[in-house]
Amino acid sequence: MINKQAITKEEIHPVLKNRWSPRAFSGEAIENAKLVRLFEAAQWSPSASNEQPWSFILGSKGDETYQKIYDTLVEFNQLWAKTAPVLILCCGRTTSVKNAGKTNPTFMYDLGQAVAHLSFQASDDGLFVHQMAGFNAVSAAELFSLTADFVAVTVVAVGYIGDPEVLHPNLKKMEYNPRERRDLSETVFSGSFGETNTLFVNSPK
Numbered sequence: 001m002i003n004k005q006a007i008t009k010e011e012i013h014p015v016l017k018n019r020w021s022p023r024a025f026s027g028e029a030i031e032n033a034k035l036v037r038l039f040e041a042a043q044w045s046p047s048a049s050n051e052q053p054w055s056f057i058l059g060s061k062g063d064e065t066y067q068k069i070y071d072t073l074v075e076f077n078q079l080w081a082k083t084a085p086v087l088i089l090c091c092g093r094t095t096s097v098k099n100a101g102k103t104n105p106t107f108m109y110d111l112g113q114a115v116a117h118l119s120f121q122a123s124d125d126g127l128f129v130h131q132m133a134g135f136n137a138v139s140a141a142e143l144f145s146l147t148a149d150f151v152a153v154t155v156v157a158v159g160y161i162g163d164p165e166v167l168h169p170n171l172k173k174m175e176y177n178p179r180e181r182r183d184l185s186e187t188v189f190s191g192s193f194g195e196t197n198t199l200f201v202n203s204p205k
Contacts, residue, residue: 002022002161002164002175002176004020004178005017005018006018006181007179009184015123015124016120018123019119019120019123020179021128021130021131022128022162023080023081023083023130023167023171024083024161024162024163024164024165024167024175025084025085025157025160025162026083026159026161026162027083027085027162028085028159028160029060029061029085030086030127030158030159030160034122034125034127035058035086037121037125038118038121038122038125038127038158039056039058041118042056042114042115042117042118042121043114044117045110045113045114045116046110046113047110047113047114048104048106048110049096049098051093051096051097051104051107051110052110053092053093053104053106053110054090054091054110054111054114054115055092055150056088056089056090056091057088057089057091057144058088059086059088060085060086061084061087066086068143068144069087069088069089069140070082071139071143072089072135072137072140072152072155073132073134073135073136074134074135076134077132077134077135077155079168079170079171080167080168080171081130081132081155081157083159083162083166083167084130084157084159085158085160086159087156087157087158088155088156088157089144089155090111090114090152090154090155090156091146091150091151091152091153092110092111092151092153093107093149094107094149094150094151101149108153111153115131115154115156118156119131122158126160127158127159127160128158128159128160129156129157130156130157131154131155131156131157132155132156132157133154135152135154135155137151137152140152140155164176184200185200185201187200188200
């Protein structure tokens with residue numbers, strides 16, 4: 001298995017340090033108990049006013065749901081996503097249940113947190129997650145008859161790590177590339193936007 005552990009300046013949780021987004025998955029099926037835990041973790045994510053504006057459509061390889069989700073993916077993602085045993089369509093409710101159908105301005109933020117919780121649990125269970133924006137959200141909404149207050153936001157592939165050599169040649173290089181992030185001095189500000197917080201000025205590389 002490729003070791004793509006994050007090279008961090010400070011020690012962080014090993015689940016986060018070892019998490020990355022592969023494109024090569026093995027054909028091994030995911031145990032039902034682990035699948036249930038993914039959604040249990042997502043369910044306990046925080047959300048504004050406890051609106052819980054997330055819903056998930058779960059497809060397992062070989063079933064109709066999986067195929068419909070797969071069909072919405074852009075060609076680039078179809079090249080590799082077919083190796084994943086599970087595809088999940090992540091949907092967000094745009095309106096508030098508690099405020100008489102008014103727009104919920106944080107629905108996408110809250111859905112993102114839920115998927116982050118799902119990803120953390122997956123990593124803890126030895127699974128890998130790859131999130132995708134490259135899909136046709138309008139087609140997904142039609143295929144799954146989403147109600148007017150829901151939108152399809154992202155697709156998530158889940159599975160055990162696989163052999164990068166099974167990938168299309170154009171994708172292999174990305175699988176082996178090291179993980180990188182910009183310096184925190186370019187991310188954490190104080191005073192004004194773009195003004196680096198003193199904690200991160202001249203921070204060790």
